[in-house]
Amino acid sequence: MLCRVIISPQNIQKVRLDPIPDSVDGLKLELKSRLQLKDPFDLQYEDEDFHDFCNLTCIADLPKDKVTLKVLFTPFPDTLSESSIDNAVVRESSSPSTSSPSIRSEPSSAHSETSAARSQPWPTTFPIPVFTYDVELRLRHGNEAFRKDGTLLSIPRDMKIEILEKLAETIYSYKAYPGNEEIESVAAALIQKHPCLKEPSSTSGWYGWKISLKFKMGNYRQKLRDAGCQELKVNTEKRGLGETRGKRNKVKKPRRCETNFLPDIPQGKDRESLEKDREQIAVEVRKSTPDITFVDSAMSSTYSLRRQEIIEEEPPVSQMR
Incomplete structure (x- = not known):
């Protein structure tokens, strides 16, 4: 079967499946492996009767020859019941404080830090995260009131x-x-999931949230920059502040493909x-049958070192071959 x-x-x-997996979970595992998808996702298929996308729940619904599939990333749950909120709070409060180090017991993993492993494209529908218990509780009651009589939620500053x-x-x-369009998609997704947050003075209902998100992203980047995030610190040269004064011509900003x-x-x-890991890679690739799993893992872990050499030392192209 040929899949788009x-x-x-x-x-x-474009992916060709031969043989066709016998279950939806099997299909998801195959696509995850072939397309290197890391975040959890759901699948939709283009239905021949309605000519629109429908959720894929049974592998028999797919046509035999060709099909168009859509990947919907779901890194956060879309809904949160009161019982699930309570259970999450109980687990959080009952877990010992010494559990934090165990969470970070595998620092060599290439994906141990979210900010250091952004590999997924911008989602088609932005996934609104789960907030703290009190905020989720207010939102749940606010959404119920909005659906009942259209009452909008009065939002406290801390919320x-x-x-x-x-x-x-x-x-x-x-x-x-x-x-700008990406910030708008986040604001629109927020209002779609929590309609009680709509702004009565805004035509779209989310314009104020869009402006607030723009300022918040600037503040969030500044906080990470102060914490020592290299990706953001390198961009402070744009303003020529402090030690970076006079270096404006060496500003490094992410390109579209980076x-x-x-x-x-x-x-x-x-x-x-x-x-040392880099030297082990050089030794391994010279073997007639190199350990591809090790090479892939080591390449991921040494990526930050190679990027810093290119950005900070600016070696000539002849040395990069």
């Missing part, structure tokens, strides 16, 4: 700050510098350990 797989409007792949902070964190997991421009060195690693 829509990952995003800018990323459409709005929490919403903007969480949205900025989620946006940064896809892009450090989102464009989803991970200047990541930080993985936690638990340093330049010496990464250099």
Whole structure:
């Protein structure tokens, strides 16, 4: 079966499946492996009767020869019941404080840090994250009141700050510098999921949220910059402030194809350990049958070191061959 797989409007792949998986889960595993998809996702297929996309729940619904599939990333749950909120809070409060180090017990993983592993394209429908317990509780009651009689929620300042902070964190997991249309898609998705947050004075209902998100993203980048995020620190040269004064002609900004421009060195690693990993890669690739799994893992872990060498040292092209 020939599949046209829509990952995003800018990323459409052609995949041939032979044999066809016997279940939807099997199909998702096959696409995840073939297309290197890392985040959890659902599938939709183009229905021949309605000429529109429908959720794929049974593999028998697919045509035999050709089909168009759409990948819908679901990194966060779309709905949150009161019981699930309570269970999440109980788990959080009952977990010991010493559990934090165990969460980061694998610093060598290429995807141990969200900000250092942005590899997914901007989603077609932006996934609104789950907020803190009190915010989710207010939103649930607010949405119920809105559906009942159209009452809009009066948003306290602390609640709005929490919403903007969480949205900025989620946006940064896809892009450090989102464009105007992307910010608009986030604001629209927020209002679509939580209609009680609509603004009565706005035609779209989300214009004020769009402006607030723009400022919040700037503040969030500044916070990461102050924390030592290399990808953002390198862009402070644009203003020529402090130690960067006089270096405006060397500004480095992400290009369109660069989803991970200047990541930080993985936690638990340093330049010496990464250099040793790089030397092991050079030895491994000279073998007649190299360990591809090791090479792939080591290439991912040493990516930050190679990017920093290119950006900071600016070696000639002859040395990069």
